[in-house]
Amino acid sequence: MDERQLRVLRELGELGSVTAVAEALMVTPSAVSQQLRLLQRSVRVPLTEREGRRLVLTPAGRALAAAAIDVETALARARHAVEEFLDQPDSVVSIAAFHSAAAGLWPRLVRGLAASGAPRVALADEDVSQEDFPPLTHDYDIVLAHRLDHSPAWPKTVTATPLLHEPLDIALPAGHPLAEKDSLTPHDVADQTWITVHDGFPLMATIEAIAAAADRRLRIAHRINEFAVVSEVVAAGGGIALLPRWTARPHPAVVLRPLSGVHARRHIDALHRPEHSARKAVRTVLAELLRAAAALSSDDNRRETAQGPVGRP
Template sequence: MLDPRKLRLLRELAQRGTIAAVAEALSFTPSAISQQLSALEREAGVALLRRTGRTVTLTPAGHLLVEHAQDVLEQLEKASAALAAVRSGPSGPLRVGAFPTAARVLLPPALAELSRAHPGLRPMVSEIDPADVSAALRAGEVDVALVHEYDFVPPVTDASLETEALFGEQMYLTNRATIADARDDAWIVGKPGTLCHAMAIRACQAAGFEPRVRHQIDDFDTVLAFAAAGQGVALVPRLAALTPPHGVTLTGLPLSRRTLAAFRRGYGGHPAIKAAVAAFHTAITHLPL
């Protein structure tokens, strides 16, 4: 019988690429991860890993088992959600991950709705960039997360997760009529590795140029303050542009950002997840989109 806990480690290795990365993410030693994966190979009766010096890659059998592991882990998540639904209403801790704009604009009314409808729930919010959400959900660091997708940027979730669409918002350009008009301007973009950074770079590339990046800032309030001070142009979403500072004009673009709720595949039926997503939808009705 294959151990689901070891299957989870194999899936993480397929996602993260190295035993060291898996160990760091799950708070184990690399030696412990290696021992567990070796035990999984003995259980499977076939080589799952190819070891060359310190490099470890999955064999064809390893890749095949990862595909089946995802199905097994999804069924276990469904079983956990079903058992939770048999018990009384949603209660206990609920770990929520959110990017800064959602944490500031959407979560306060959503948490108020959760407290009213399900006083037994104890939501705990952590700010997290959408690029890091998949790993955090798979590792069990968060239960549900708010993520976003931009035009020009592929989705950040993977096959181990499910998402539910929440809302979309238009993107705006500061102090210019079109992106092409900002060809010679300094740009304010997000930090490398974030979706905001990738979106801005690719939007400029689609307009035919590489942006001249001067500032790398993730907080949109700070981005707008820098734009007001003449430090560059930037792309900002609707919810970050509700009250632009003096000196900033905003032009709507045919670009959008879409916000989704993400959770582990099979876990969407858990009462706490269903309650959280319902609260998100209720809070959205009050947003000035």
């Protein structure tokens, strides 16, 4: 038995005829009869009987109809509880992010949600390959994920809110000869010692594109996923690397130069399951993430206008 069947039975007891029930529920009489037949299959005793031309409830039917009132009342309370939960502005929203997005966006997000009554965020770092980001939406309300321009789109099982379309630049020690150039090509950088992420992570596709454009194999010395560590190794002269322009923390001994000749950008998106955005708190956090992302790229653009090419001291 289900709620619809119990509702039909209750209305039959109160209204007295199948036709009246059909009018009240705005369905056809045959639909009412079908629901009664389905309900009867789940009960061992008759629930209705004929009284002349009318269909009326048996004693068992009247008992079940009375119980249906309790069922509808409980369901109404449950729906109200869900509605209150969905409209609660200060409930907890869980967010996962890969490291550079977390470093660039989370401080702004926390400050933006500092006011009383704002959603409370529970943050967790998750550094995974592209295909492993969507499954994380099972465990978190929002997942900050990244993919390159020509990588597969996110699956239809998740909703993606675009936050940033971020350039990937070549990171060099401040005194490196290539730092004198305003931009670099794959041929400029192909013979350098490289620091890259591990295989399977999104930035490796751009590394492979650089090698293909230069028609040579790159010399990879170090595999490091954490960009703060990458910057330290670059600064120490351990090699050059790809670093995101806006979300990686600036290093005083590292300069960034734009790369031409290959697609060197990544999408940073906020992934969530469609039903999660029914919560007011989740929608509020998504809006704040959009503001944080806009401010992050705007701050960098203002710095670039004031200082010249990216990363030039």
